[in-house]
Amino acid sequence: MTDAPVTTKKDWATDQEVRWCPGCGDYSILTAVQLLMPELGVRRENTVFVSGIGCAARFPYYMNTYGLHTVHGRSPAIATGLAMARKDLNVWVVGGDGDMLSIGANHLVHALRRNVNITILMFNNQIYGLTKGQYSPTSEQGKVTKSTPQGSLDQPFNAVSVALGAEATFVARTHDMDRAHMQEVFRRAHAHQGAAFVEIYQNCNVFNDGAFDAITKRDARPFMIIDLRHGEPVRFGAEGELGVVIEGGRARIAPVAEVGIEALAVHDEAAADPSAAFAMNRLASSVDVPTPMGVFRAVERPEYGASMDAQIVMAQARGGPGDLKELLHSLPTWRVG
Amino acid sequence: MTDTAERVHETVPETDRIVVRFAGDSGDGIQLTGDRFTSVSALFGNDLATLPEFPAEIRAPAGTLAGVSAFQIHVADHEVTTPGDAPTVLVAMNPAALRSELDLLVDAGTVIVNRDAFVARNLAKAGYEADPLADGTLDGYTVITAPMTELTKLACRDLGVKPRDAERSKNFFALGLVSWLYSRPTEPTLEWIETKFAGRDQVIAANRAAFAAGHAYGETAELSASRVSVGAAPLEPGTYTNVNGNTALSWGLIAASQQAGIPLFLGSYPITPASDVLHELSKHKNFGVRAFQAEDEIAAVGAALGASYGGHIGVTVTSGPGLALKSEMIGLAVSLELPLVVIDIQRGGPSTGLPTKTEAADLMLAMHGRHGEAPLPVLAARSPSDCFFVAIEAVRLAVEHRTPVIMLSDGYLANGSEPWRIPAVEDLSAISFAFTSEPNRIGPDGEPAFWPYQRDDRLVRPWAIPGTPGLMHRIGGIEKEDGRGNISYAPANHQKMVDIRAARVDAIADRVPEASVVGDSDARLAVVGWGSTWGAITSALKRLRGRGHQVAHVHLRHLNPLPRNLGALLGGFDRVIVPEMNTGQLARLLRAEYLIDARTVSKVAGQPFMAAELEGAIEEELGGLHRRDASLNGGGSR
Numbered sequence: 001m002t003d004a005p006v007t008t009k010k011d012w013a014t015d016q017e018v019r020w021c022p023g024c025g026d027y028s029i030l031t032a033v034q035l036l037m038p039e040l041g042v043r044r045e046n047t048v049f050v051s052g053i054g055c056a057a058r059f060p061y062y063m064n065t066y067g068l069h070t071v072h073g074r075s076p077a078i079a080t081g082l083a084m085a086r087k088d089l090n091v092w093v094v095g096g097d098g099d100m101l102s103i104g105a106n107h108l109v110h111a112l113r114r115n116v117n118i119t120i121l122m123f124n125n126q127i128y129g130l131t132k133g134q135y136s137p138t139s140e141q142g143k144v145t146k147s148t149p150q151g152s153l154d155q156p157f158n159a160v161s162v163a164l165g166a167e168a169t170f171v172a173r174t175h176d177m178d179r180a181h182m183q184e185v186f187r188r189a190h191a192h193q194g195a196a197f198v199e200i201y202q203n204c205n206v207f208n209d210g211a212f213d214a215i216t217k218r219d220a221r222p223f224m225i226i227d228l229r230h231g232e233p234v235r236f237g238a239e240g241e242l243g244v245v246i247e248g249g250r251a252r253i254a255p256v257a258e259v260g261i262e263a264l265a266v267h268d269e270a271a272a273d274p275s276a277a278f279a280m281n282r283l284a285s286s287v288d289v290p291t292p293m294g295v296f297r298a299v300e301r302p303e304y305g306a307s308m309d310a311q312i313v314m315a316q317a318r319g320g321p322g323d324l325k326e327l328l329h330s331l332p333t334w335r336v337g
Numbered sequence: 338m339t340d341t342a343e344r345v346h347e348t349v350p351e352t353d354r355i356v357v358r359f360a361g362d363s364g365d366g367i368q369l370t371g372d373r374f375t376s377v378s379a380l381f382g383n384d385l386a387t388l389p390e391f392p393a394e395i396r397a398p399a400g401t402l403a404g405v406s407a408f409q410i411h412v413a414d415h416e417v418t419t420p421g422d423a424p425t426v427l428v429a430m431n432p433a434a435l436r437s438e439l440d441l442l443v444d445a446g447t448v449i450v451n452r453d454a455f456v457a458r459n460l461a462k463a464g465y466e467a468d469p470l471a472d473g474t475l476d477g478y479t480v481i482t483a484p485m486t487e488l489t490k491l492a493c494r495d496l497g498v499k500p501r502d503a504e505r506s507k508n509f510f511a512l513g514l515v516s517w518l519y520s521r522p523t524e525p526t527l528e529w530i531e532t533k534f535a536g537r538d539q540v541i542a543a544n545r546a547a548f549a550a551g552h553a554y555g556e557t558a559e560l561s562a563s564r565v566s567v568g569a570a571p572l573e574p575g576t577y578t579n580v581n582g583n584t585a586l587s588w589g590l591i592a593a594s595q596q597a598g599i600p601l602f603l604g605s606y607p608i609t610p611a612s613d614v615l616h617e618l619s620k621h622k623n624f625g626v627r628a629f630q631a632e633d634e635i636a637a638v639g640a641a642l643g644a645s646y647g648g649h650i651g652v653t654v655t656s657g658p659g660l661a662l663k664s665e666m667i668g669l670a671v672s673l674e675l676p677l678v679v680i681d682i683q684r685g686g687p688s689t690g691l692p693t694k695t696e697a698a699d700l701m702l703a704m705h706g707r708h709g710e711a712p713l714p715v716l717a718a719r720s721p722s723d724c725f726f727v728a729i730e731a732v733r734l735a736v737e738h739r740t741p742v743i744m745l746s747d748g749y750l751a752n753g754s755e756p757w758r759i760p761a762v763e764d765l766s767a768i769s770f771a772f773t774s775e776p777n778r779i780g781p782d783g784e785p786a787f788w789p790y791q792r793d794d795r796l797v798r799p800w801a802i803p804g805t806p807g808l809m810h811r812i813g814g815i816e817k818e819d820g821r822g823n824i825s826y827a828p829a830n831h832q833k834m835v836d837i838r839a840a841r842v843d844a845i846a847d848r849v850p851e852a853s854v855v856g857d858s859d860a861r862l863a864v865v866g867w868g869s870t871w872g873a874i875t876s877a878l879k880r881l882r883g884r885g886h887q888v889a890h891v892h893l894r895h896l897n898p899l900p901r902n903l904g905a906l907l908g909g910f911d912r913v914i915v916p917e918m919n920t921g922q923l924a925r926l927l928r929a930e931y932l933i934d935a936r937t938v939s940k941v942a943g944q945p946f947m948a949a950e951l952e953g954a955i956e957e958e959l960g961g962l963h964r965r966d967a968s969l970n971g972g973g974s975r
Binding site for chain 1: 376379380382525572573574575576577578579580584588591592595600602604621622623624625626627629631632633635636639640641642643644645646647648649651665666668669673758759760762803804805806807808809810811812813814815823824
């Protein structure tokens with residue numbers, strides 16, 4: 001893809017009026033993606049954005065690439081067929097927490113375990129926006145919304161835990177207030193061979209405003225975002241005074257001065273066993289506690305479409321390319337006349 | 338053992354047809370036995386049709402009525418189109434099989450039983466209070482009782498096969514005996530055993546020994562009086578093979594992929610009776626077929642649609658419950674105007690219904706089972722081998738007209754088989770289309786632009802696949818402005834788009850062959866059919882014509898759009914009868930479309946029509962016409 005022409009953000013934007021609410025976190029994600037694309041060295045015509053239904057799912061209309069806006073929850077399945085058919089494409093899947101973790105949760109986990117070559121951006125705003133404010137599968141328990149006037153009863157999903165549990169080979173979290181962080185994570189996700197899952201904490205300023213403020217506000221970030229860096233001890237705080245220790249399969253936060261730097265967990269995104277990544281992510285038990293961000297897991301496993309193609313090549317090497325006449329005569333035959 | 342097929346012609350009396358029904362426990366290998374008998378009969382040159390019937394349970398309790406598996410085959414020296422109304426021969430491997438199947442047998446038919454299975458325990462399981470072999474139950478039938486289990490064990494004794502294992506070969510004893518009785522060639526079966534069980538020498542030896550013992554039993558037990566032979570049928574010259582509907586359908590999809598020059602992508606979720614298409618296509622990856630077992634029915638059709646968007650032929654195959662689940666995605670394909678082939682191998686419904694039994698009650702679901710106005714072409718196959726051609730036609734319409742197409746088959750066609758004259762690959766018609774590679778407009782800035790919904794004179798939009806420079810565009814399930822393809826909620830535009838979607842499906846009628854009459858075109862009564870009723874209708878009308886009646890037959894392959902001449906054609910008959918394996922779905926469509934008094938002959942019993950049932954129903958209608966004439970003419974006759 002190095003022969004891609006030089007482009008700018010403008011080349012990746014369409015002439016369509018962006019119709020998200022003013023102030024929506026989706027704008028910053030769109031900008032981050034449009035600014036990143038020229039750096040990825042890919043051609044617009046080889047790039048496809050596939051989406052389901054929801055506010056986030058309008059994303060493809062604003063990218064001057066190929067775009068497919070489909071039905072609620074099914075975008076990972078549609079993208080699976082597309083990515084299997086066309087190894088030459090960069091297939092991105094964009095959706096919200098309702099699209100990906102409620103109506104389409106089944107397709108999400110299967111796309112991840114198969115390791116189809118798609119890059120999934122899940123905008124998590126913990127609310128249903130397009131249907132005007134019902135609780136979502138990531139809303140905190142007890143959330144009061146139009147459909148839950150006495151508070152929601154459901155235990156929420158933690159998206160990163162779901163992805164890790166689904167045997168995803170690439171799992172990351174970022175947020176809409178930090179373009180550089182988003183772009184770095186997106187760049188890594190794009191480069192990953194196989195299914196990449198990125199959860200983006202995204203503010204819905206109309207129906208769930210400030211949901212992530214405790215973590216993502218600029219002045220909160222140093223001690224509320226646990227920045228995951230591969231090969232480094234996990235520490236955070238204005239001076240790096242806090243760290244994460246994993247003991248007995250459980251992660252806990254401790255002052256570095258107390259436990260010593262040697263006691264801190266060293267982040268290994270390439271670990272074959274996702275247990276440490278899972279333990280690390282359990283720190284993100286709600287949106288008002290220090291939350292790990294970055295790449296939790298990035299491991300290599302055969303990509304699904306390529307494996308399917310390899311079977312085709314193997315079948316053709318064994319018996320030659322299919323011969324229709326031979327096929328029609330492959331059961332016992334007899335002559336008449 | 339020698340191949341006796343030639344020799345017996347001199348000594349064995351000939352008959353024009355036999356209908357053999359093999360029945361036994363679902364673990365007895367009945368389907369395999371039936372398949373073998375079918376195969377040798379086909380190779381011998383008979384015409385034939387088959388009806389496998391098996392329980393939904395993989396292993397229902399042994400020896401019970403619920404566990405009976407059956408396979409019926411109609412073998413003739415002339416053209417046959419049904420598996421036969423009533424068996425002339427019943428092979429019953431245990432008491433349950435005898436009890437559940439005996440009523441089907443013709444009067445004075447032949448019953449062949451495995452005597453060893455008629456022990457107290459099995460009799461009790463089948464609900465027999467006394468031994469039917471001894472209490473007069475079988476009076477009036479020709480009864481052949483053979484100790485199949487014991488003789489099989491005996492035949493295998495010196496082969497080092499354990500008696501328990503040997504017992505499992507008793508179906509080959511039955512096959513050997515039946516092959517002798519009906520003068521079937523033996524070599525193909527012996528060869529088949531070698532190939533099928535290659536590498537398992539003991540199994541080969543046991544099955545061969547059992548088959549030979551069964552074959553010899555006829556001679557030693559002096560059953561010559563029961564022997565008959567059915568001569569070869571005068572089939573059109575050519576090379577033949579015996580196919581079932583699901584195999585023919587799978588091959589049709591591969592053929593269509595070759596004709597179109599683009600790869601085949603099958604998204605499917607296992608479901609009876611459609612899974613064999615997934616199995617068959619999974620075997621043919623050397624044709625570049627991507628056979629994808631999805632996580633569910635929705636993902637199966639979704640992945641197929643995604644592949645179509647990428648320029649492959651996206652196909653999904655399912656049965657009724659799956660089609661219901663796919664509705665929303667098919668609606669998206671209608672809106673996207675992309676090729677997609679959806680195949681429904683119908684079975685008894687509603688809900689789980691009768692998974693292994695046939696029905697054809699999804700016509701309305703195929704026609705209208707989507708929200709909003711979402712028309713699409715609907716096709717139906719009429720016989721197992723017709724599935725090949727209808728699959729090609731489905732792909733052709735989908736690809737050339739950029740539309741989802743629903744093809745209907747059913748459980749009877751899926752598993753039933755018939756001899757098929759293999760078409761020459763060169764004779765298959767081309768599927769012609771081209772991916773769009775150039776802009777089709779000049780934009781306001783004077784630069785070339787691409788409008789994804791700019792249509793040709795057949796109202797077909799361009800198929801511009803990702804990877805094509807300069808044609809990037811965004812489409813989706815939200816209503817689009819015609820031409821430009823941008824999101825549009827404008828009232829007049831939606832009206833226009835709904836009208837266009839209807840008109841572009843209707844335009845397909847220009848290439849649908851006109852409906853034609855088989856039989857007496859000046860008859861007063863026409864039978865209109867679709868799908869697998871073709872065989873039974875054909876057979877029933879042949880009998881009626883043989884008895885001097887005048888009847889016409891119109892069989893529809895294209896159910897949407899209907900042939901342009903159909904209304905006028907049917908309007909010319911005094912009576913229109915529609916036999917259907919539902920409660921009258923096509924009849925309702927014909928009534929709505931043409932305001933004609935189409936009358937339903939319905940059967941929803943999980944089994945195809947028998948020719949005799951239709952013969953009776955049609956004769957009654959003919960009688961009604963005559964009586965009406967008589968009363969109109971004041972008692973005079975016509």
